[in-house]
Amino acid sequence: MSQLTAQISMSLDGYVAGPNESMENPIGAGGMRLHEWAFATASWNAQHGRSGGEDNADSKVVDEVTANIGAYIMGRNMFGPPPGTSDPDWKGWWDDEPPFHVPVFVLTHHQREPLEMQGGTTFTFVTDGIESALERARSAAGDRDVAIAGGASAIQQYLAAGLLDELHLHVVPVLLGGGKRLLDNAGDPKLEPVDVVASPAVTHVKYRVVRN
Amino acid sequence: MSQLTAQISMSLDGYVAGPNESMENPIGAGGMRLHEWAFATASWNAQHGRSGGEDNADSKVVDEVTANIGAYIMGRNMFGPPPGTSDPDWKGWWDDEPPFHVPVFVLTHHQREPLEMQGGTTFTFVTDGIESALERARSAAGDRDVAIAGGASAIQQYLAAGLLDELHLHVVPVLLGGGKRLLDNAGDPKLEPVDVVASPAVTHVKYRVVRN
Structure with missing residues (x-):
């Protein structure tokens, strides 16, 4: 069956964004340091048309974690707009062609019509909870995984x-x-480390969630 | 020159002891789960006479992290007695033969005569700060490392x-x-991961602190 996966860069002290998040700096002070390893890879550049x-x-890990994804689920802060602001026409932090290229299901409390972007990304806003979002994402993903x-x-x-x-954690x-x-x-x-890839920049550890 | 090292087991969410530490449970609720991987190794058992x-x-890592240590430095909570209690004759959490077998320098605010235990462990109480403790430990360790x-x-x-x-972190x-x-x-x-050893139980990552 299709898997539900997540991959994210985390600092050694456990943070995925730095302090003092703002409109100008949505991942907080120092937060970009978590992503420099990825920006330095051939895979990331190729995926962004560069x-x-x-x-x-590290480049092979980027390829691996982005392969076979048929749909995404996204939290409301990741989509935006930033907390404390409101913009009914907000289309996410990305440009007209977001880097997802598949259906994206956004967890939110605000109903809104689906938003079709260029390049295959459609943002669908889900207001009835995480299980509903997963069900809809699985249905959209078919045999592929949901991330x-x-x-x-x-x-x-x-x-x-x-x-x-x-x-899949990238520990920076x-x-x-x-x-x-x-x-x-x-x-x-119950987590089991099933694959570890080490580089001078980051330690990638893939954990499987073991069910009883 | 002799190195100053530290090795410790840490949960994936960054804790080295669980919540609610007490006299009965000095490493807190669930804290023992951080050490099960070590207890299961041949090295740990041999080091404890079993x-x-x-x-x-994992056993090879236990051998590696305990090799070539000429002296230890220890915080006052690790030596004890537990916060909120007092016992002028407290001799640490261990028995008459603690598992160190070399000089141990305890950081504390309370002056006290050195405490000579069986098997080569001597606890010396240092009240004038971490640099002084390091100097004394280096001197005791000679060519070997201070941990x-x-x-x-x-x-x-x-x-x-x-x-x-x-x-050297053992990420459980x-x-x-x-x-x-x-x-x-x-x-x-500035940390640089220089060695990673993976097992189903724990991920060992050795970080070198890079000086400018």
Whole structure:
């Protein structure tokens, strides 16, 4: 069956965004340091229509975690607009062609018509909970996997509900000292590390959630 | 030169002890889950005078992290007595022959005569700060390394002060959901993962602290 997966870069002290998130800096102070390893890979650059980058172990991981995804689920903060602001025409943090290229189901409390973007991304707004979003995403994905695009809260909710099959962490050797923690309020899942890839920039650990 | 190292088991959510530490349960609720991987190794059992345990990748790591240590530094909570209690004859959490077998320098605010135990362990109480403790430990260790035995606060202080050379984390795939965090208040050291050993029970990552 299609798997529910999540992959995310986390600082060694457990943060997926730095402190003081704002409109100008949506992933907080120092948050970009979590993603430099990816920006340096050939895979990430190719996926964003650019040349360059290194074809190394990290690049292979980027290929792996983005393969075979038929739909995404996304938390409302990751879609936006930023907390405390409102913009009924907000179309996400991306440009007219977001980098998803498949259906994206956005968890939200605000009903809204689906938003069809260029390049195959459609944002569908789901107001009746995480299980409903998963059901709709699975249906859209067919045989392919469903990935949680982020952020922390969406991953936590699926992990705590026992619905996540795989958590692929990219542990970046920096200490952000504050910000948004990934693994708070995530329950006590039985996790098994099933694959580890090490590079000088980051340690990738894939955890399988073991069901009883 | 002799290195200052620390090795410690940490939950995937960043805790080295669970919540609700007490005299009966000095490493908090669920804290023992962080150490089960070590108890299962042949090395740990042999070091504690027992037979049994598995001679696997984890066992080799236990051998590695306990080799070549000429002295330890220990925080006051790790030595004890537990916060809120007082016992002028307290001799640590261990029996008459503690498992260190070399000089141990205890960071404390209370002056006390050195305490010579069986098997080569001597506890010396240092009241004039972490740099003094390090100097004395280096002197005692000679060519061998100095290891911080724990706990979290001692490791944080040496890391924040730029004095730690190597941090060897054993990342255990459990979420404790609360307790004592290892990497708070540790500054922003430049860390480089230099060795990763993976097993089904734990992911060992050795970080070198890079100096500018």
